[in-house]
Every structure is written in structure tokens, then in C-alpha cells.
Amino acid sequence: MTDMDARTSKERLRSQRAALADFGLFAFRCEKIDELLHRAAELVSDAMGVPLVKVLEHHPARSEMLLRSGVNWEPGVVGHETFGDYERSPGGYALAAEQPVVSSDLDAEERFDVPEVLLRHGVKSMVNVVIAGDAAPFGVLEVDAREKRDFSEDDVAFLRTYANLLAAAIERVRTHDELHRTAREQGVLARELGHRVKNLLGLVRALASQTSTQGRNAKEYRAAFIDRLQALSTAESLVFESSGERVDPLTLANEILSPYRQDDPGKIAIRGASIDIDSRQARMFGLVLHELATNAAKYGALSVPTGHVGLDWHLETSDGDIRRLAMTWREQDGPAITPPERKGFGTRLLEDVVAFELNGTAELVYGPDGLRYDLTFPAAEA
Amino acid sequence: MPNDPTRELSDRRILVVEDERLIALDIRDILEEWGCVVLGPVATAAAALELVANDRPDCAVLDVQLASGTSEPIAAVLRADGCPFLILTAYQRGHLTGALQDAPMLSKPVDETKLRQALMSLLPANMSR
Known part of the structure; x- marks a missing residue:
């Protein structure tokens, strides 16, 4: 090695170290991959004294x-040119080799073929190093010289360090x-x-406002309101716990009606399919069952020892394949009943609100053998 | 009732658009308590526009997010017609668009005092009955 060569080599080392330091600073401020890759190619080109660099x-x-990024290539190459990742391509070979691949004379290269775009740019020698990645390598950093060049160990070591920093x-x-x-998604969820x-x-x-104060003292009002709130909260809890906001009416019915069935489940015989309905329907279904049960416990079949209730529901498919849920609440062996003189919240909910909210039909029948309630609504599959 | 602050509201015709039925009935009850004539409540923009075409309200209370779309089309028609309206929503101001954007807004759940004040400020006091 001549003095001249030694000095050049020393200078190159110094400029390579400077390039690493520069890039290190830049890399930890940069937030865009393309800016990062471009700057990397620029600095490598300067530090190695090689015009053509690509990622x-x-x-x-x-x-x-x-060819995602690079410097000094003809227009239309960067961002467009692609190569196969098989072993006969320089990049593919480097990926498979898992270590730097140096080719000091491409005319004599036998391990891989030289792509047309490199020939066109007059590339005669090259070094390729893998850019690692979390799961799989990101790709390859390639340095292409227009002359036959014996890249030194220091050059290769520099590129290796550089590629790791880039990775x-x-x-x-x-x-x-x-x-x-994720933060954006969290923001949407929070909203x-x-x-x-x-x-x-x-x-x-x-x-609260629709639970009537008429005929109730403060204690009775509070109890009626809290019971309704409880029914709403039971339905809401099931919605929150469920996946995809779907709720099984069977789970809901078991929960809402449990206070009325704990001594004797036969008091309310539930015969319903285990299916799923959406959150809005579940909320209404829960409120409906609560109103029916409290009403039955006060005035209907559940107010006397002999009385009992049958709760059934099933799916019907009709009207051009629209899936509908048909539910019936039938009270039996209870006291004689008469329609209420005044329509309170319960009646309003069971008729008006439910039909409206569920886009279905609801009917209360005050029959001679007890109250009967029929509800049908479209229950689309999730 | 000379001292009743809501007397200004009696016989006023208020359109109510709200797709959550229990909340709609709640608002209807409040307005009727003040002597208002409630148009609706309706749950869709289509139903509201049909009502408005036949029966011009003095004011409207609009929910924003309806089961099918938003109440933006209603707001646009009401504005063009010079009919005042206010928005009652669970969303925040920043999420409103179009004719809803700069309308008076109340947050759910409805506060009766604020609703009454908002309606009174929207309705001309000397309107002929």
C-alpha cells in the first residue's frame, strides 16, 4: 500500500464514520420511510465515493x-424497477447468502445474472448487504460502482454497520x-x-321521567324506576360482554327473569332458541321481559300460587327470506284480568316503543285465561 | 298563569326528530307539558320531510344520528324555509356537518331548563297566534 493509498483509505474511513454519525442523527428524527431510505442512499454514495446506490x-x-429508493439512477427507475427475488438475481442472492456479497468484476460474475438496468448504467462491480427486519429482512442495500473495484474489508464492514443502523x-x-x-383508532373508539x-x-x-308518579308514593316510584334501570343495565352488560355486540335472547331472558323463577323455574317456562340479536334489539327485549314479569307479579299469573307463564320464541323465515323472531308470553291459571284504565309506561313500552324500535308488531291481549303478548320483529343475522 | 315562564311556548308547533323511541317520547312529554303542539316524533329524515311539507312547524328539535343517515337533509330544508331548529345530540359540536354545523346545540341527556331557554330564544316572542 502506498502512502497515497493509505491516506485515501484513512480519509475514506473518516468520511464513512461521519456518514454513520450523520445518518444516526437523521434516522432518529425521521418519520417517513422514503425520506429515510433516500438519505441513507445519499450518505452511502458520498461516503463510499460510489455514485449509484439503491435500496x-x-x-x-x-x-x-x-427498487424502492436510490441515488443517481435514470428517471423512472427508482420506485418502479423490480427484480425477481430468486437466487440468480443479485438481490435474491444476497438475501439467501445472509452475509455481504462482494462482486469486484461483474463481467466475471457467475453466482448471479446482472440485470439489464445495471448494464445500462454501466455498473461493473457491486456490494450487496441485507437490511434486516423484525420478522423477515426488509431488503438489500446495494452499492454499484462504474469501475471494477476491490472493495476493502473496511468498506464492507461500513456497509454492514450502515445496513444494521438502517434496519x-x-x-x-x-x-x-x-x-x-392505533392511537387514531383509539380516538375513534373513545368518541x-x-x-x-x-x-x-x-x-x-x-x-325516570316516564315512570309515572301517579298512584305511587316516593318509595314505590323509586323501586319501579330502579327495577327498570336494572333491566336496562342487564341488557347493556350482556351487549358489552358479547363479541360483535350480539346477544343471545336466551341468556338475556334467564338473567332478567331469574328473580321470578329462582324458587320454581316452572313459574316461567322458557322455550326459546339460542340465537343472536343485535344490541338495540337486546335492550328492548330485556325491557319488555322486565315489564311483562313485573306486571304479572303484580296483577297477573305470577301474583297467585297457581299461575304460571309460558315464554316461547322462534325464528320464522318468510316475506322474501327476512328472518323474523316471533315471541309469545302467555299467562295461565292466574286471576281474572282487565285492561288497565290508563296506559302507563309498561303498556306504552310493550306496544308503542317496542314496535317502533324493533320495526315490528306488538300486541297485548287481555284474554279470559290471562294476558298474552305477541311480538315479532326482523332479526337479521350478523 | 301570568308568571309561568313557559307560557310563551304554549301552542307552538314543534317538530321532534329522534330515532330512539323512549327518548322521543320523553321529549314529547316535556314539550306537551309546556303546552306545545308536537309534530311527530318521527325517526327518519324522510318522515320528517313529509311532515314539514304538509305542516310547517314553528321550530324543530333534531337528533343528529338517525337509524338511517343523519338529520342533515331536514336541517337544510328547515334553514331554506326560515324555520328555526336546534340540535339535541350525544355527539360533540366538532362532529356536526353541513346545515347542522352552526345550529344551536344541546347535549343529551336533555336538560329541560336549557331546552326551554333555547326554544324561547329561537321563537319570536311577539309571533301572532
Whole structure:
């Protein structure tokens, strides 16, 4: 090695170290992958004294390597040119080799074929190093010289260090992007939750204002309101616990009606299919069962020892394949009943509100052998 | 009732658009308590527009998010018609669009005092009956 060579080599080492330091600073501020890759190519080109530098991004699904970034290439090459990732391509070979691949004379290269775009740019020698990734390598950093060049061990070591630094920076940007995306999603979820809570408070207010004070003392009013709130909250809890906001009416019925069945489940015989309905339907279904049961316990079949109730539901498919849930509540062996003189919240809910909310039909029949309630509504599959 | 602050509201015709039926009935009860004539409540923009076409309200109370779409089309028609309206929603101001954007807004659950004040400020006091 001549003095001249020694000095050049020393200078190159110094400029390579400077390039690493520069890139290190840049990499930890940069938030865009393309800016990162471009700066990396620029600095490598300067530090190595090689004009043509490129970053190939591996796309395993397409068996392809995209020339994602680079410097000093003809227009239309960067961002467009692709190579196969098979072993006869320089990038593919480097990926498989898992260590730097040096080719000091491409004319004599036998391990892989030289792509047309490199020939066109007059590339005579090259070094390729893998850019690692979290799960799989990101791709390959390639340095292409226009002369036959014996790349030194220091050159290769520099590129290796550089590629590792680049890999870490790419991971950092990707993680950063991922965090941003998650934060955005969390924001949307929080907004939806806020909306839902306010709506629910609106419902609670409606339950309070529509629970009549007529004929009730304060204690009775409070009990009636809290019972309704409890039914609403049971339905809401099931919605929150369920996956995809679907609820099984059987679970709901068992929960809501449990106070009336704990001594004797036969008091209310539940014969319903285990299916799923959406959150809004579940809320109504829960409120309906609660009103029916409290009413029966006060005035109907559940107010006397002999009385009992049959609760059935099943799915019907008719009217052009629309799936409908048909439910019947039938009270038997209870006292004689008469329609109420005044329509209170219960009646309003069972007839008006439910039919409206569920887009279905609801009918209360005060029969000679007890109350009967029929409800049908469209229950689309999830 | 000379001292009743809501007397200004009696016989006023108020359109109510709300798709949550229990809440709709709650609002209807409040308004009727004040002597208002409630148009609706209706749950869709289509039903509201049909009502408005036949029966011009003095004011409207609109929920934003309906089961099918938003109440933006109703707001646009009411604005063009010079009919005042207010929004009663669980959303925040920033999520409103179009003709809903700069309308008076109340947050759910409804606060009766604020609703009454908002309606009184929207309705011209000397309107001929």
C-alpha cells in the first residue's frame, strides 16, 4: 500500500464514520420511510465515493424486489424497477447468502445474472448487504460502482454497520406508524363510547321521567324506576360482554327473569332458541321481559300460587327470506284480568316503543285465561 | 298563569326528530307539558320531510344520528324555509356537518331548563297566534 493509498483509505474511513454519525442523527428524527431510505442512499454514495446506490425492498408475496429508493439512477427507475427475488438475481442472492456479497468484476460474475438496468448504467462491480427486519429482512442495500473495484474489508464492514443502523431506523418508523394508527383508532373508539354513554344517559332520563308518579308514593316510584334501570343495565352488560355486540335472547331472558323463577323455574317456562340479536334489539327485549314479569307479579299469573307463564320464541323465515323472531308470553291459571284504565309506561313500552324500535308488531291481549303478548320483529343475522 | 315562564311556548308547533323511541317520547312529554303542539316524533329524515311539507312547524328539535343517515337533509330544508331548529345530540359540536354545523346545540341527556331557554330564544316572542 502506498502512502497515497493509505491516506485515501484513512480519509475514506473518516468520511464513512461521519456518514454513520450523520445518518444516526437523521434516522432518529425521521418519520417517513422514503425520506429515510433516500438519505441513507445519499450518505452511502458520498461516503463510499460510489455514485449509484439503491435500496431494494423485498416483497415475498410477489416474489419480487422493488427498487424502492436510490441515488443517481435514470428517471423512472427508482420506485418502479423490480427484480425477481430468486437466487440468480443479485438481490435474491444476497438475501439467501445472509452475509455481504462482494462482486469486484461483474463481467466475471457467475453466482448471479446482472440485470439489464445495471448494464445500462454501466455498473461493473457491486456490494450487496441485507437490511434486516423484525420478522423477515426488509431488503438489500446495494452499492454499484462504474469501475471494477476491490472493495476493502473496511468498506464492507461500513456497509454492514450502515445496513444494521438502517434496519433499526426502518423498524422505528414502522413502529411509530403503527402507534399512530392505533392511537387514531383509539380516538375513534373513545368518541363512539362517549356517544354511547350519552345516549344511554338519555335513556336513563327517559326511564325516570316516564315512570309515572301517579298512584305511587316516593318509595314505590323509586323501586319501579330502579327495577327498570336494572333491566336496562342487564341488557347493556350482556351487549358489552358479547363479541360483535350480539346477544343471545336466551341468556338475556334467564338473567332478567331469574328473580321470578329462582324458587320454581316452572313459574316461567322458557322455550326459546339460542340465537343472536343485535344490541338495540337486546335492550328492548330485556325491557319488555322486565315489564311483562313485573306486571304479572303484580296483577297477573305470577301474583297467585297457581299461575304460571309460558315464554316461547322462534325464528320464522318468510316475506322474501327476512328472518323474523316471533315471541309469545302467555299467562295461565292466574286471576281474572282487565285492561288497565290508563296506559302507563309498561303498556306504552310493550306496544308503542317496542314496535317502533324493533320495526315490528306488538300486541297485548287481555284474554279470559290471562294476558298474552305477541311480538315479532326482523332479526337479521350478523 | 301570568308568571309561568313557559307560557310563551304554549301552542307552538314543534317538530321532534329522534330515532330512539323512549327518548322521543320523553321529549314529547316535556314539550306537551309546556303546552306545545308536537309534530311527530318521527325517526327518519324522510318522515320528517313529509311532515314539514304538509305542516310547517314553528321550530324543530333534531337528533343528529338517525337509524338511517343523519338529520342533515331536514336541517337544510328547515334553514331554506326560515324555520328555526336546534340540535339535541350525544355527539360533540366538532362532529356536526353541513346545515347542522352552526345550529344551536344541546347535549343529551336533555336538560329541560336549557331546552326551554333555547326554544324561547329561537321563537319570536311577539309571533301572532
